Amino acid sequence: MDRRTVLKQLGAATAFGSLAGCVGVQEQDTETATNDDGGDGSDDGSADQDTETAGPAGEATAWYSLPEPELPGREKAIETFTSETRHTVEGSDISDLEQKTTSAVPAGQGPQVFDWAHDWVGDYYQRGFLTDQSDDLTVDLDVFTDAAADAVQYEGNVVGLPYSAETVTLVYNTDVVDEAPESVSDMVAVMDEYHDPDAGQYGLSYPFDPYFTSAFLQGFGGYYFDPAADPQLGVDRDETIQGLEFALENLTPYMPNDPTYEPQAAAFAEGNAAFAINGPWYLATLNDKGVNYEVTSLPAVDGGELRPYTGISMWYFAKAMESGGADATAGREFVEWYATNEEIHLQNAEEHGAIPVLDSLVGSDDLPANVQAYSETVGQGIPMPTDPKMNKVWGPMETALIDAFNGDATAEEALTTAATDIRENWE
Template identity: 65%
Template sequence: MTMDRRTVLKHLGTAGVVGALAGCAGVQEQGEGTEASQSGDGSGDSTASGDADSTTESSGPAGTAKAWYSLPDTEIPLRKEALGMYNEASKHTIEGADISDLRKKTTSAIPANQGPKTFEWAHDFVGDYYQRGFIVDKSDSISVEMDQFTDAAQGAVQFDGATVGLPHSAETVALVYNTEMVDSAPSTVSEMKTVMEEYHDPQNGTYGLGYPFDPYFTSAWAQAFGGYIFDPEEDPQLGVNTDATAKGVKFALDNFAPYMPNDPTYGPQAAAFAEGNAPFAINGPWYLSTLNEKGVDYGVAKLPTPEGGEPNPFTGITMWYFSKAMSEDGPGTQAAMDFIEWYATNEDIALRNAKEQGAIPVLDSIATSDDLPENVQGFSEAVQQGVPMPTHPKMNAVWTPYGDALTKLFNGDMDVKPALDEAAKTIRSNWE
C-alpha cells in the first residue's frame, strides 16, 4: 500500500488525537468509506461559503454529480455548508460523500465506471492517476482564468500538458508552538533544542516535541543539506540513500527524535502537543482545527533553520480532480465543472477555510492578504520554504520502503546509511 502524506494527515488528523486511528498505511485499514455524509440539503449558515451570485451557471439542463472527499471530522461541517450553499444557489446538485480510504475507493470504483464526477485530494495523485486513465484533461472546458491561482498551484494541476483539476489550497508542515510555554518561535534548531530540553520529561508525561516521523513530515530535514527523496529531473532520480539525504535524516534523528514520544506514528505525536504536554509540534494546517477544538493557545511559524542547511519540506496543493466520469459530456459533467470552478475561485470559501481550518489559499487575490489569520501566514511562509511533492508515478513506490526505513531508524534497529540503502534497493526492485 502506498504511504502518502494525505493518508496520514487527513485520515489521522483528528482521529489520532482522540485515539481512534483511521485506516491508512501502517495502521489498520477501514472499509471502503461511507456515503452517509450526503450534503445536498442546503442546510447551514448561508454566509458560510459566499453568496448565490458567485456560482458559475451554465446553459443546458440541470445536472447531478457526486463529489468525494476525505476529511477529519472537524472539517466536515464546513464542507457540508459549502455544498449546501452551492446547491441552494445553483440549478445543479452536488452530492458529497466523505470516504475513509479515498485512494482505495477511487482505484476500485473509477475503473468500474462507478466513481464520482470529481474528488478532492492533494496533487500527488496527478501523474499516476492520469497515466492510468482515472482522471482526464478538461483544458478546453475550463471557463475560469488559471492565472488567478499561484504559480505553484497552476503547475500542480497539470501533467504532460493536461489540466486535470482545479486547486483551492496549499499545505505543508510548519512549527507550531504553545504560547503558554514559549514566548516566540525559535528561528534556529539550536534555540528550539534548548526549549525542548527544558520541557522533556517522559516520566511525567511531558515531551519536547510532537512530530510524526515519516517520509512526508521529515522531508524538510532529509532535503535540508542538498539531499532529495525523489526528483524525476535528477540522475539518479531516487535520492533516499544519497550522502546528503542521509545527513539530513541523521540530523532529524539526532535533534528531534530524542525529545518525542516513543511511538513515531501520527496519533501519539499529535496528541502530545494537543493535550498540552509539549511546547512544540511540527504539523500541518489540517491540525489547527483539532487545536482549536482542544482550546490550545498556539502560534505557527516557518521551520527553524539547521546549522549549515535550510529546511526544505514537501508541499502539497489540494485540488478537485476531473475524474474519468467527466469525460462524458452531459448535465452531470457540467454540474461538476460548475461546482469545481465555483469552489476553487470563491474568495469567501477560501477565507473561511483559512480562518477556521488553517487552509492556505492559492488564489493570488488573497494568498498574501492581510485578512489571513496570523497562523495561516505562518504556514504560508513555510510553503515558501518547501518543494512540491513529485507527481511522477514512480514516487508511489517510494513512500512505503522509505517510511519503513525511517521507522527502523527511529526505533534504533539500524544505522542510517544501511537502512536507506535497503530502502533504495527495495524501491528500485519495485520499479522494475
C-alpha cells in the same frame, strides 16, 4: 500506501480519535454516493445562469475525505452552490478514498469530481481515472499561484483545479515557550530544559514519517525522488543521509518513543510538549483541546535550509466527466465556483488553517497570522512529485525512518536499504 493515505488514516485526531483522516467519520455507501445524486437542481438567479440559455441542469457527485471539523463547511458550500445554480451536487465523505476511487472509477461508478492532494495526478492520469477539462474550463489557471497551477496539470492536461496548499511547520506551546526559536539550536535549548518523559513532558511532538521529516532529509541538499535529476532517486545520497542523521541527533531524543502519528500528535494536543511540527489540519484539534499555541516558520539550521514537501489540495476531474453532458457540466462548474470562491477560502483559513492558493488572497492581511506562517513555510518547500514512480518511494522510506528512529539501523543503513527496495519496486 502513499504518504497522504497514511496521514488521512492516522490523522483525523480531532479528539484522538481523529485528525487528518476520517476516524469517527461515517463512510457513506458507494452505491448511494454514486447513484443517489439528490433531487432537481434549482436556479434562483444568483449565479447569473438561466437554464434555458446555459444548458440543462446536471447532477454531479463529489467525493472527499475530510477531518470531522471540516465537514460542516464542505456540506454548507455544496448546499450553497446547489441552491444558487441550476445544478445539483451530492457530496459524500469517503473513509478510504483511494480504495473507493481505484475500484469505482474503472467500473464506471465513480463521482464526477473528488478532492485529494495533488500527488495522485500522474498515477491516476496514466491509469485512465482522470479527464482533461482544459477545453471546457472558464477559469484561467493564472488566478492561482504558479505551484498550484502546475500541480493540477499532467503532460499538458488540466485534470483538476486547486483550492489550498499544505505543508508542516513549527508550532509552539505559549505556556511553555516564550518566543519562536530562530534556529534548531534555540529549539534544542528549550527542549533540553523542558523534556521529562517520566513526568509526561516532551520537548517535541513530531510524527516521524517520510512526509513530515522531508524538511530535514531535504535540508542539506538531499532529496527523495526528482524525475529531472540524475540520479532520479536520492534517498541514499550523502546529503539525504546527513539530513536524517541531523534529525536523529537533534530531534528524536526529545520525542515520545512511538514515532507514529497519533501518539506524537497527542503529546502536544494534550499540552504535554513544548513544540510540534505538524500541518494546518492539526489546528482544529488544538483549538478543540484548548491548547495555547502559536505557529511559526521552520527554524534555521547551520549549513542548510529546511525544505519540506508541500501539497496542493485539489478537486480532480474524474473519468465520469469524459463523455460530457449536463452532469459533467455540473461537476466542472461546481469545481470552478469552489476553487475561486474567496469567501470559502477565507472561512477555511480562519476555521481550519487552510492556505489559499488564489493569487488574490496570497499574502493578504485578511488571513489569520497562523495561516500566514504556514504560507511562508510553503514558500520554503518542494511540491511533492506527481510522477507515478514516487508511489514506490513512500513505503520503503516509512520503514527506513521507523528503523532509524527505533535504533534498529543507522541512518545510512536504513536509507541504503530503502533505496534498494525502491529500485526493486520500480523494476
